[in-house]
Amino acid sequence: xxxxxxxxxxxxxxxxxxxxxxxxxxxxxxxxxxxxxxxxxxxxxxxxxxxxxxxxxxxxxxxxxxxxxxxxxxxxxxxxxxxxxxxxxxxxxxxxxxxxxxxxxxxxxxxxxxxxxxxxxxxxxxxxxxxxxxxxxxxxxxxxxxxxxxxxxxxxxxxxxxxxxxxxxxxxxxxxxxxxxxxxxxxxxxxxxxxxxxxxxxxxxxxxxxxxxxxxxxxxxxxxxxxxxxxxxxxxxxxxxxxxxxxxxxxxxxxxxxxxxxxxxxxxxxxxxxxxxxxxxxxxxxxxxxxxxxxxxxxxxxxxxxxxxxxxxxxxxxxxxxxxxxxxxxx
Amino acid sequence: xxxxxxxxxxxxxxxxxxxxxxxxxxxxxxxxxxxxxxxxxxxxxxxxxxxxxxxxxxxxxxxxxxxxxxxxxxxxxxxxxxxxxxxxxxxxxxxxxxxxxxxxxxxxxxxxxxxxxxxxxxxxxxxxxxxxxxxxxxxxxxxxxxxxxxxxxxxxxxxxxxxxxxxxxxxxxxxxxxxxxxxxxxxxxxxxxxxxxxxxxxxxxxxxxxxxxxxxxxxxxxxxxxxxxxxxxxxxxxxxxxxxxxxxxxxxxxxxxxxxxxxxxxxxxxxxxxxxxxxxxxxxxxxxxxxxxxxxxxxxxxxxxxxxxxxxxxxxxxxxxxxxxxxxxxx
Numbered sequence: 001x002x003x004x005x006x007x008x009x010x011x012x013x014x015x016x017x018x019x020x021x022x023x024x025x026x027x028x029x030x031x032x033x034x035x036x037x038x039x040x041x042x043x044x045x046x047x048x049x050x051x052x053x054x055x056x057x058x059x060x061x062x063x064x065x066x067x068x069x070x071x072x073x074x075x076x077x078x079x080x081x082x083x084x085x086x087x088x089x090x091x092x093x094x095x096x097x098x099x100x101x102x103x104x105x106x107x108x109x110x111x112x113x114x115x116x117x118x119x120x121x122x123x124x125x126x127x128x129x130x131x132x133x134x135x136x137x138x139x140x141x142x143x144x145x146x147x148x149x150x151x152x153x154x155x156x157x158x159x160x161x162x163x164x165x166x167x168x169x170x171x172x173x174x175x176x177x178x179x180x181x182x183x184x185x186x187x188x189x190x191x192x193x194x195x196x197x198x199x200x201x202x203x204x205x206x207x208x209x210x211x212x213x214x215x216x217x218x219x220x221x222x223x224x225x226x227x228x229x230x231x232x233x234x235x236x237x238x239x240x241x242x243x244x245x246x247x248x249x250x251x252x253x254x255x256x257x258x259x260x261x262x263x264x265x266x267x268x269x270x271x272x273x274x275x276x277x278x279x280x281x282x283x284x285x286x287x288x289x290x291x292x293x294x295x296x297x298x299x300x301x302x303x304x305x306x307x308x309x310x311x312x313x314x315x316x317x318x319x320x321x322x323x324x325x326x327x328x329x330x331x
Numbered sequence: 332x333x334x335x336x337x338x339x340x341x342x343x344x345x346x347x348x349x350x351x352x353x354x355x356x357x358x359x360x361x362x363x364x365x366x367x368x369x370x371x372x373x374x375x376x377x378x379x380x381x382x383x384x385x386x387x388x389x390x391x392x393x394x395x396x397x398x399x400x401x402x403x404x405x406x407x408x409x410x411x412x413x414x415x416x417x418x419x420x421x422x423x424x425x426x427x428x429x430x431x432x433x434x435x436x437x438x439x440x441x442x443x444x445x446x447x448x449x450x451x452x453x454x455x456x457x458x459x460x461x462x463x464x465x466x467x468x469x470x471x472x473x474x475x476x477x478x479x480x481x482x483x484x485x486x487x488x489x490x491x492x493x494x495x496x497x498x499x500x501x502x503x504x505x506x507x508x509x510x511x512x513x514x515x516x517x518x519x520x521x522x523x524x525x526x527x528x529x530x531x532x533x534x535x536x537x538x539x540x541x542x543x544x545x546x547x548x549x550x551x552x553x554x555x556x557x558x559x560x561x562x563x564x565x566x567x568x569x570x571x572x573x574x575x576x577x578x579x580x581x582x583x584x585x586x587x588x589x590x591x592x593x594x595x596x597x598x599x600x601x602x603x604x605x606x607x608x609x610x611x612x613x614x615x616x617x618x619x620x621x622x623x624x625x626x627x628x629x630x631x632x633x634x635x636x637x638x639x640x641x642x643x644x645x646x647x648x649x650x651x652x653x654x655x656x657x658x659x660x661x662x
Contacts (some may be wrong), residue, residue: 001462001463001464003462040465050531052534054531054535077518081354082532082603083418083532083533084420084443084532085532085533085534086411086527086529086530086531086534086535086547086653087414087479087527087528087530087531087532088413088445088524088526088527088530088550089445089523089527089650089651089652089653090443090444090445090652091532092518092650093520093523093652094520094523094654095523096518096520096523097520097523100525101520102519102520102521103519103521104519105517105518105519106518106520107516107517107654107656108411108444108518108520108652109443109444109447109448109451109516109654110441110442110443111440111441111442111443111444112415112440112441112442113421113439113440113441114419114420114421116440117440120440120442121613123464124456124458124459125453125455127455127458127459127461127464128454128458128460130458130462131332131334131458131461131462132332133332133454133458133514134600143533144533147536148418148531148533150534158336168359183464185438185440186436186437187408187423187424187427187432187436187439188433188434188435188436189424189425189427189428189432189439190433191424192420192424192427192428192433192436195419195420196417196418196420197417197418197419198418198632199417199418199533199537200417200418200532200537201383201415201416201418201422202382202383202414202415202416202474202475202479202530203382203383203416203417204417205478205479205530205548206530206540206546206548207540207548209537209538209540209541210540210541214538215579215610217536217537217538218417219419233349236566260534264407265453268492274575283495291630302343319420320419320420320421320424321419321420321421321424322424323424323438323439323440325438329359
């Protein structure tokens with residue numbers, strides 16, 4: 001299960017336009033303080049003209065810069081997002097195009113497990129690195145949530161933001177200790193319809209939009225049901241993940257959770273027995289950026305020097321599906 | 332690069348409704364013989380009420396049956412399709428639900444490189460098997476092309492069909508020789524817009540459908556440009572793949588190509604110097620089933636006994652992106 005993989009660099013991109021809690025309260029006719037109390041989000045960013053591929057390309061270039069690499073050092077580009085830019089082709093190919101690398105031949109594909117897409121991609125591709133199929137892989141999560149929010153559903157529409165994050169990984173040099181110790185994912189489709197956008201795929205084609213089905217093309221969630229199912233599962237899930245690697249909670253330097261909501265992270269931390277200081281939290285000024293949340297929080301943890309080489313990190317989250325995912329790594 | 336992975340079972344599902352070349356010629360006002368001449372497709376299947384997840388679930392169950400396994404033998408379920416059923420969650424979770432395994436916890440996620448999704452998934456997940464992250468993986472490709480065709484674009488709308496195919500893989504038992512010898516993928520986003528559905532994602536939201544943008548939500552392709560770019564690249568691409576494994580063309584028992592079109596496969600075979608008898612061809616009664624084409628052709632090759640244990644197979648195709656992908660395996 002252990003894979004000797006190293007994170008070489010990380011980068012992020014946020015759109016210029018900031019949307020404050022106050023702006024949303026005014027727009028939605030909510031009392032002052034409601035948005036931060038419910039979501040934990042003071043400021044999120046929304047795209048104006050940026051595309052997913054443009055945001056992803058900038059984050060990717062920044063991750064390369066941080067790693068001291070150039071695009072030609074990379075031999076695989078994976079987009080790990082819950083949303084896609086177009087129905088066809090995959091977003092990774094569009095990111096390659098935005099990076100002006102359209103003749104490079106670097107293979108491009110997408111991996112999608114909604115909010116856990118980055119964790120899934122890191123898990124799966126660490127095996128491809130270990131088997132020497134690739135030398136250095138760029139994983140990019142780029143999300144535009146703002147186009148698909150239901151502004152009539154106040155509980156969910158105040159949570160989300162747009163943005164991108166990217167990570168470059170390679171096999172670990174011989175004399176270093178960076179590695180993935182263990183990973184685990186579980187999907188319980190009992191919760192497949194607890195959070196969804198029903199339309200836009202082959203089930204409800206966009207041609208149905210005008211036929212009174214607008215809501216099918218907007219994000220819909222039942223926060224209470226998600227909370228109930230997740231609460232039943234999360235403790236056992238994390239214990240088994242840590243047991244696999246013979247790691248104790250107190251050994252973990254930092255938990256990098258999916259930034260689902262301020263309250264969700266607080267409850268998760270308490271339930272799992274992690275101190276607040278052990279939980280990386282960027283929700284206040286980013287919001288929930290779907291799959292970009294975990295790599296963006298990881299990037300911020302590195303920039304803010306909350307994590308150093310040799311520290312144990314636990315990437316942890318839930319996603320539509322309903323899935324739980326965790327990955328234990330030595331940075 | 333070599334991975335000791337074995338295909339344990341395969342399955343397919345086709346919708347009941349058959350759409351003949353004659354039916355399309357009548358619908359589109361085309362002369363008799365035009366459709367087969369241009370596409371090579373005599374009969375394709377279109378869904379009536381089936382969903383992607385339902386088709387995928389049936390194909391998956393058949394693959395399990397063929398392997399002599401039950402769902403609880405599987406510890407990962409990947410949907411490898413170019414289309415998705417919903418925008419959220421991933422289709423794999425919806426297939427798990429359709430298989431009545433919603434409490435199983437088996438991890439579900441999607442991999443997408445359009446028509447090459449199955450080859451990409453098989454490539455990547457063979458590494459996860461080799462690294463012992465999973466024991467047995469179900470890969471399902473399920474495609475509904477019929478909802479997104481542009482009936483005004485005769486060249487493309489006569490090519491496609493709906494359907495699903497599934498494959499179960501595991502590590503190869505010690506005394507057996509099944510393995511992946513080599514794999515290769517290249518993406519040239521110079522061709523990113525040669526075949527696309529521009530709408531449905533974050534770039535052109537379904538709310539735009541009614542604003543005169545119907546065509547953005549339908550499949551659009553420039554067959555001539557795809558042909559030109561592919562022709563330049565395919566020979567060198569395959570030669571390098573075979574060289575990696577020190578395999579010669581005449582050693583390959585069967586090429587299982589993406590069933591892009593009758594003409595595309597004929598030209599590809601000639602250009603690469605494969606005999607017609609070496610090229611698996613199911614386009615006449617299936618059409619181009621996007622990512623399900625390759626696993627469906629593989630399934631048919633096994634059922635029709637065109638491939639036996641120990642034979643060398645070359646899975647080979649192109650996809651939107653524009654990507655080329657190939658995987659050399661000993662069945």
